Amino acid sequence: MLPAAVRAYVNPFFDRETAMRDSMQTALSDYTDSLRRIAAMVGRYSYVMRGSWPRLAELVYWPAVNMLMWGFVQTYIGQKAGYFAQAGGTFIGAMLLWDILFRGQLGFSISFLEETWSRNLANLLISPLRPVELAIAMMIMSLIRLAIGIVPVSIVANVVFGFNVYGMGIALAAFFMNLILTSWAVGILVSGAILRNGLGAESLAWTVMTLFMPLACVFYPVAVLPSWLQTAAWMLPPTYVFEGMRALLIDHQFRADLMIEAFALNLVLFIVGATGFAKLMDAARRNGTLLQTGE
Amino acid sequence: MTQPAIAAERLVKLYQGRPAVDGISFTLPADSLTGLLGGNGAGKTTTIAMIMGLLTPTSGEVRVLGADMQRERFRALKHMNFVSPYIDLPMRLTVRQNLMVFGRLYCVDDLADRIGVLAREFDIHDLLDRPTGRLSSGQKTRVSLAKALINQPKVLLLDEPTASLDPDTADWVRARLERYRSESGATILLASHNMNEVERLCERVIIMKKGQIEDDGTPARLLQRYGRLTLEEVFLDVARGSSGIREPVL
Numbered sequence: 001m002l003p004a005a006v007r008a009y010v011n012p013f014f015d016r017e018t019a020m021r022d023s024m025q026t027a028l029s030d031y032t033d034s035l036r037r038i039a040a041m042v043g044r045y046s047y048v049m050r051g052s053w054p055r056l057a058e059l060v061y062w063p064a065v066n067m068l069m070w071g072f073v074q075t076y077i078g079q080k081a082g083y084f085a086q087a088g089g090t091f092i093g094a095m096l097l098w099d100i101l102f103r104g105q106l107g108f109s110i111s112f113l114e115e116t117w118s119r120n121l122a123n124l125l126i127s128p129l130r131p132v133e134l135a136i137a138m139m140i141m142s143l144i145r146l147a148i149g150i151v152p153v154s155i156v157a158n159v160v161f162g163f164n165v166y167g168m169g170i171a172l173a174a175f176f177m178n179l180i181l182t183s184w185a186v187g188i189l190v191s192g193a194i195l196r197n198g199l200g201a202e203s204l205a206w207t208v209m210t211l212f213m214p215l216a217c218v219f220y221p222v223a224v225l226p227s228w229l230q231t232a233a234w235m236l237p238p239t240y241v242f243e244g245m246r247a248l249l250i251d252h253q254f255r256a257d258l259m260i261e262a263f264a265l266n267l268v269l270f271i272v273g274a275t276g277f278a279k280l281m282d283a284a285r286r287n288g289t290l291l292q293t294g295e
Numbered sequence: 296m297t298q299p300a301i302a303a304e305r306l307v308k309l310y311q312g313r314p315a316v317d318g319i320s321f322t323l324p325a326d327s328l329t330g331l332l333g334g335n336g337a338g339k340t341t342t343i344a345m346i347m348g349l350l351t352p353t354s355g356e357v358r359v360l361g362a363d364m365q366r367e368r369f370r371a372l373k374h375m376n377f378v379s380p381y382i383d384l385p386m387r388l389t390v391r392q393n394l395m396v397f398g399r400l401y402c403v404d405d406l407a408d409r410i411g412v413l414a415r416e417f418d419i420h421d422l423l424d425r426p427t428g429r430l431s432s433g434q435k436t437r438v439s440l441a442k443a444l445i446n447q448p449k450v451l452l453l454d455e456p457t458a459s460l461d462p463d464t465a466d467w468v469r470a471r472l473e474r475y476r477s478e479s480g481a482t483i484l485l486a487s488h489n490m491n492e493v494e495r496l497c498e499r500v501i502i503m504k505k506g507q508i509e510d511d512g513t514p515a516r517l518l519q520r521y522g523r524l525t526l527e528e529v530f531l532d533v534a535r536g537s538s539g540i541r542e543p544v545l
Contacts, residue, residue: 033402040399044385047392051426119383123442126347127400128373285351288310291344291381 041137059149089163104183107145109205174259181266185273192280300482306355317506326480330493333503339486376443379454386428401446413441433464490527
């Protein structure tokens with residue numbers, strides 16, 4: 001047994017060490033619990049997806065139809081015009097990248113809509129599930145849905161039209177990262193609108209991304225737009241991606257500068273989306289719409 | 296002094312300037328079963344929504360297990376749960392899948408064992424692998440209660456848990472709630488229109504009218520105060536404002 005004077009001197013160090021160990025254990029336990037809750041939500045959406053083959057088929061159906069249609073358009077024009085013959089795969093590439101943007105947001109928003117359709121949102125909001133955990137689970141589901149939809153279609157594009165999207169290499173990773181970030185930022189904002197306004201805002205989930213389509217210059221260069229619209233177009237991160245794709249496929253040049261600018265804009269968009277979601281959630285808590293969401 | 300399980304302090308909720316809840320205060324001690332009575336629009340569901348943190352009070356404060364539900368709700372939510380016929384479980388999921396999802400959300404250890412216990416307790420063993428959407432009202436209520444008890448909550452909020460149930464199933468549900476309370480020492484707040492239910496289960500009754508607490512006491516005390524034989528008669532007196540507090544009739 002240590003003398004009292006020595007104990008008094010030494011104890012604070014042990015107390016501090018114990019407190020630090022306890023707080024680290026608490027943080028680790030919180031982190032593990034958080035992962036369990038995210039896994040629970042991913043499991044929940046996977047159960048729904050696995051239990052419905054029409055939903056699974058739908059994930060592939062539209063991307064496949066789009067890719068085939070634009071693929072044949074490109075083949076036809078390519079036979080008639082020299083420029084398009086050089087620009088091999090720009091339409092198919094644009095369609096595949098557009099589907100990443102469109103289906104990424106839809107995959108995110110559909111997970112959220114599942115909760116409102118099934119009147120389950122209040123059950124989740126009174127559980128220990130944090131909004132950020134729900135958002136991460138929806139991001140994971142958006143990636144899973146995209147993989148189910150896009151991977152088979154990209155293989156068909158290679159077999160039928162000889163367009164190998166994976167041949168873009170590292171550029172494809174940059175394109176994908178920027179497009180998926182945009183889709184999630186928009187998805188988060190749409191989810192906030194549904195929280196605030198109920199299913200009256202559901203149509204936003206299906207249509208909001210089409211607002212991007214003409215301005216993001218999916219199938220044509222930004223230079224085609226009137227100059228006043230070009231300014232608006234360059235405010236959208238996907239515009240940089242589609243310009244970057246054309247630079248890669250036509251000029252065989254990877255424009256890292258465009259990808260960095262897109263990433264910076266995406267960060268801003270993501271912050272706007274997250275802040276908007278938090279504000280809309282607060283408004284929903286004030287207005288009492290959280291208990292009323294449903295069909 | 297022991298900390299109350301639920302403490303509401305001068306709670307106000309205004310919708311477009313009109314009060315849905317108008318300055319109510321009450322505390323519920325741990326290990327208690329309290330009924331919240333009131334007609335349509337009395338403010339029961341609004342009160343429960345504020346207790347759960349689903350609704351932001353215009354002013355006032357709610358604490359559950361010591362946690363301020365506006366600022367630190369996640370500290371309390373893992374120890375709470377809720378049943379309402381107006382909230383569903385995902386219908387495409389089987390009962391087992393739903394219980395697995397909510398068990399994981401509440402980080403329940405030994406989840407398979409817990410689901411087994413609840414399946415026996417609520418007689419839902421044969422329903423576990425059926426889609427939740429294909430169950431009858433009574434079966435859905437039993438599954439909702441199983442979900443509500445998956446985390447063995449210290450605070451359980453029930454909004455008309457036996458609405459639309461036949462008398463036999465409703466009685467069965469009440470017996471399960473009584474047993475859970477006696478075994479767990481949980482605090483239960485029950486909002487109901489069913490006076491027999493409140494009379495049978497609750498040791499305390501809070502009666503709300505137009506967003507305010509009109510009366511608060513034990514069922515026996517309320518019967519005595521209003522000179523009535525049943526809580527239904529007391530409720531009608533309060534709801535219609537047809538009679539003031541009477542002298543005890545004995």
